[in-house]
Amino acid sequence: MVKLPIYMDNHATTPLDPRVLDAMMPYLTSKFGNAASRNHGFGWEAEEAVDKARGQIATLINAKPKEIIFTSGATESDNLAIKGVVEFYKEKGNHVITCVTEHKAVIDSCKALERTGKATVTYLPVDKHGMVDPEDLRNAITDKTVLITIMFANNEIGTLHPVVEIGKIAKEKGVIFHCDATQAVGHVPVDVERCGIDLLSLTAHKLYGPKGAGALYVRSRAPRVRLTPIIDGGGHERGMRSGTLNVPGIVGLGAACEIAGKEMAEEMARLTDLRHRLQAGVFERLDDVILNGHPTERLPGNLNLSFAYVEGESLLMGISDIAVSSGSACTSATLEPSYVIRALGTDDELAHSSIRFGLGRFNTGEEVDYVAERVAKEVVRLREMSPLYEMAKEGIDLKSVEWRRE
Amino acid sequence: MAYSSKVMSHYTNPRNVGSFGKDEAGVGTGIVGAPECGDVMKLQLKISDEGVIEDARFKTFGCGSAIASSSYVTELVKGKKIEEALAIKNSLIVQELNLPPVKIHCSVLAEDAIKAAISDWQKRKGEKGSNKKEEAA
Numbered sequence: 297m298v299k300l301p302i303y304m305d306n307h308a309t310t311p312l313d314p315r316v317l318d319a320m321m322p323y324l325t326s327k328f329g330n331a332a333s334r335n336h337g338f339g340w341e342a343e344e345a346v347d348k349a350r351g352q353i354a355t356l357i358n359a360k361p362k363e364i365i366f367t368s369g370a371t372e373s374d375n376l377a378i379k380g381v382v383e384f385y386k387e388k389g390n391h392v393i394t395c396v397t398e399h400k401a402v403i404d405s406c407k408a409l410e411r412t413g414k415a416t417v418t419y420l421p422v423d424k425h426g427m428v429d430p431e432d433l434r435n436a437i438t439d440k441t442v443l444i445t446i447m448f449a450n451n452e453i454g455t456l457h458p459v460v461e462i463g464k465i466a467k468e469k470g471v472i473f474h475c476d477a478t479q480a481v482g483h484v485p486v487d488v489e490r491c492g493i494d495l496l497s498l499t500a501h502k503l504y505g506p507k508g509a510g511a512l513y514v515r516s517r518a519p520r521v522r523l524t525p526i527i528d529g530g531g532h533e534r535g536m537r538s539g540t541l542n543v544p545g546i547v548g549l550g551a552a553c554e555i556a557g558k559e560m561a562e563e564m565a566r567l568t569d570l571r572h573r574l575q576a577g578v579f580e581r582l583d584d585v586i587l588n589g590h591p592t593e594r595l596p597g598n599l600n601l602s603f604a605y606v607e608g609e610s611l612l613m614g615i616s617d618i619a620v621s622s623g624s625a626c627t628s629a630t631l632e633p634s635y636v637i638r639a640l641g642t643d644d645e646l647a648h649s650s651i652r653f654g655l656g657r658f659n660t661g662e663e664v665d666y667v668a669e670r671v672a673k674e675v676v677r678l679r680e681m682s683p684l685y686e687m688a689k690e691g692i693d694l695k696s697v698e699w700r701r702e
Numbered sequence: 703m704a705y706s707s708k709v710m711s712h713y714t715n716p717r718n719v720g721s722f723g724k725d726e727a728g729v730g731t732g733i734v735g736a737p738e739c740g741d742v743m744k745l746q747l748k749i750s751d752e753g754v755i756e757d758a759r760f761k762t763f764g765c766g767s768a769i770a771s772s773s774y775v776t777e778l779v780k781g782k783k784i785e786e787a788l789a790i791k792n793s794l795i796v797q798e799l800n801l802p803p804v805k806i807h808c809s810v811l812a813e814d815a816i817k818a819a820i821s822d823w824q825k826r827k828g829e830k831g832s833n834k835k836e837e838a839a
Contacts, residue, residue, distance in 0.1 A: 607740055609765040613705065613713055625740050626765040626804075633740060644738035681719050681769065683744035683761040684737055699736035700818065 298666045300617040306502075306597060306656030307451050307479060308621060312548070313504035313657070319551035320506065323544035331541045332532060342543045349550025356553040357477075357496060358487040359513050365533045366546055369510035370478040373497035374401040374445075376512055376537065377474040379408070380523030381443045381495070382415050385472075389440035393471075395420045395428050395457075397636045398447055402476055406445070420446075424640050425590040426455035430465055437469050444473045448480035452623060452636040452652055453589030454598025456484065463492020472521055478502055482556030483595055484564065488513060494521050500545065504657060505552030509545030512537075563657065567596035570655050570664050574599055577668025582675055584688075588637055588650055597655035602637070602646040603671075605685035606678045611651060614674035618667055623650035643695075645684075705766055706800035712770035717777050720759045722746045728756075730823025734814045740764060741808065743772045745815035749823050753784045760815075767805040771795050771812035784820050 303311065323345060331346045333339025350361040367373045382392060394406050396419045409415035418436045420428045428446060437444075444466050449456050459475060466473035474495035480486050481496075482503030488496055499510035514536065515521045529538025556563075578585055584604040600623075603611060608622030623634025625648060633647035653667070679685040684694060705713070721744075722729045728748050735741040741764035748757040758776035762769045774795060779787045795801070795809035 605763060607764050607768075610713070610769060613710075613766040624765070626767075645740070648737075648740035681716060681761055682763045683733065683742050684763045686721065686744075686761060694737060699742070700734050700814075 298660075298662050301619060302617065302659075302663045302667060303619045304653050304655060304659060304663070304667060305619045305621050306654035306659075307454075307595075307652065308654065309501045309507065310504045310656050311658060312506055313552065313555060315555060316505050316548045316551045320544045320548040323547050327543075329543070331543055332530065342541075345543060345547050346541055349546045349553075352550035352554045353498075353511055356486070356557045357481060357498075357513060358489050359496075360516060362534075363513050363516050365512045365514055365536050366541055366549075367510045367512055367537055368508055368542070369501070370399075370476065370497045370499035371401040371510075373499070373510050373512040374399070374474075374476055375405050376523065376526050377495040377497060378402065378405040378443065378445055379526055380536070381472055381474070381521070382409055383524035384522045385442040386414070389438075389442040390415045391418070391438055391440040392416070392443045392445065393418045393420065393433060393436050393441060394445045395422060395447070396639045397422050397426055397450055397452075397455075398445070399451055399476055399478070402445055402447070415442075416440075422455075422639055424642070425593070426450055426453045426588075426636065426640055427590060427593070428457055428462070430458055430461040433462060434465050434469075437465070437471060441469070441471050444471050446473075446475060448475050448477035448486060449484065449595050449598075450589070450636060451479050452634060453600045453640075454479075454594035455590045456480070456593045456595070459491045459493070466494070467492050470519075472519070479595060482553060482560070483597065485560065488515070494519065500549035500552055503552045503556050506545050506548040509542050509549045511549065564596045567655050570659060570661060571596060571599050571653075573661060574653060574655070574664045574668055575601075577665060578672060581668065581672035586642070586646060588640065588642075588646075597659075599653040599655070600637075601651055601653070602642075602649040603651065603675045604646065604649060605682045605688060606675050607648050608650055610678055611649075611671070611674055614678065615667075615670050618670060620654070620667075621652045623652070624648045708774075708799050709767055709770040709801070712773040712799070713766045716760075716769060716773040718757075718759050718773065719761065721761060722748060722757075722759055728823070730819040730821070730826065732815045732818025732820070732822055734818050735764070735811050737763065741768050741811055743768065743811050743815045745772060745775065745812075745819045747779065747787075747816075747819045747823060749784060749820070755779045755782050755784065755787055764808065764811075765805070767799065767801055768808040768811065770799050771801075771808045772815065774798060775812045775816060779816060784823075787816050788820060790816060 329338030329342035331342040481498040496513040588600040608624030609626035637647040760772040792809035792813040
């Protein structure tokens with residue numbers, strides 16, 4: 297018997313690995329020192345722990361320890377990278393290039409710069425699989441471009457962008473490349489040298505670490521990237537991010553990175569198998585299911601499906617013992633359906649019908665089989681209740697219908 | 703977001719799901735909403751010549767609150783005269799199902815579905831015998 301409820305929303309957050317908690321525990325109890333205290337042992341042991349974590353993170357992404365700047369999480373890292381670069385390089389230019397399917401932390405940072413007149417922003421489109429075309433990027437670069445910010449892997453549909461090519465173009469044109477790698481670090485190989493990444497955002501809670509601990513990688517040479525800080529204070533983190541370091545969180549982030557690096561190859565293969573098993577389990581039971589995102593170039597644990605004729609939130613309600621998420625408007629704070637799925641150029645209604653399954657370290661094959669069966673059963677029930685399904689079965693082309701919108 | 707027990711009850715055990723034949727005598731069909739908005743309700747009412755709603759069926763594509771609103775409406779209108787059904791306000795549905803503010807549009811849609819179904823019945827009654835027109839809207 298599977299244990300319920302099942303957590304399959306690992307793109308939202310991941311559970312804390314018990315090994316990570318073990319590493320953190322002393323720093324939540326007896327080793328409480330401030331890493332910035334230079335005059336006593338409490339401070340020294342905290343600083344030592346932070347330095348160890350810097351090394352663990354740097355190793356995972358092939359960076360140097362001093363290039364790791366600790367933040368509160370990926371949202372802060374994205375804000376610091378984007379706003380910090382635009383401010384620092386304002387004499388050089390004011391143009392930023394990003395992509396329409398970026399996380400809100402990136403999109404809204406760009407929007408804020410537009411609103412305050414600090415930058416003009418180009419939002420690159422994506423293809424039907426959610427990938428940017430490197431040629432579009434090349435064509436968008438002007439002599440005013442100071443920053444390219446494109447994510448490593450999309451948080452909704454799991455699509456991996458051609459980061460190596462993007463990095464090459466950025467180098468060639470002498471533009472700084474920021475990559476929000478929140479969903480990728482610890483899950484797929486991320487190498488800042490190989491990918492030509494100059495700034496990289498990551499966060500602990502997406503790789504089985506604690507919430508509230510993140511980092512920004514800032515390249516120190518070829519080129520040396522400079523930033524204007526967005527938080528002023530005691531000048532911590534080489535002046536780029538003031539504020540007392542979250543020592544237990546940082547220790548957890550470091551430990552999570554080390555574990556992820558050791559287990560990545562095996563875990564990638566296992567999650568890819570589980571994803572295929574889930575997809576097969578759904579497809580053999582149901583017709584009219586659409587895979588969102590790239591068929592192969594995607595995060596191992598990401599499966600995003602649209603169940604035609606069924607609204608996502610109602611499906612979530614029916615499978616309440618399974619934690620997944622939906623691109624349906626009804627599940628978002630803004631009452632807009634997923635802008636990521638809409639950007640793929642499919643019908644808007646498929647955004648309302650989308651479900652994201654996020655497989656992770658603690659999911660099992662047994663859980664996958666249960667989820668496939670449970671979801672299929674509920675979709676069948678809701679389709680019996682769906683006027684769209686009825687019309688489609690009668691052969692009515694839903695696109696030809698003149699709907700009565702309110 | 704937590705759902706009220708009444709929404710859950712209608713969602714897990716919806717009343718009067720199904721369809722009448724569109725061309726069946728005395729049937730009025732109302733389809734409101736649009737797929738790209740995430741809500742489509744189809745409400746069918748079987749209305750006697752005297753204008754009394756004898757039976758109702760629904761099918762809904764939408765969130766749990768939309769399903770619950772339409773399910774509740776099928777119960778609500780049965781036995782009512784069309785004038786009474788037309789007087790039903792969405793606020794009644796909101797109150798009964800305990801809908802939160804973000805779900806009020808579901809109740810509005812259900813109210814509109816009643817009006818659309820009755821108007822279709824009136825139209826068909828008027829045109830009796832000569833309607834082969836497609837009436838998807």
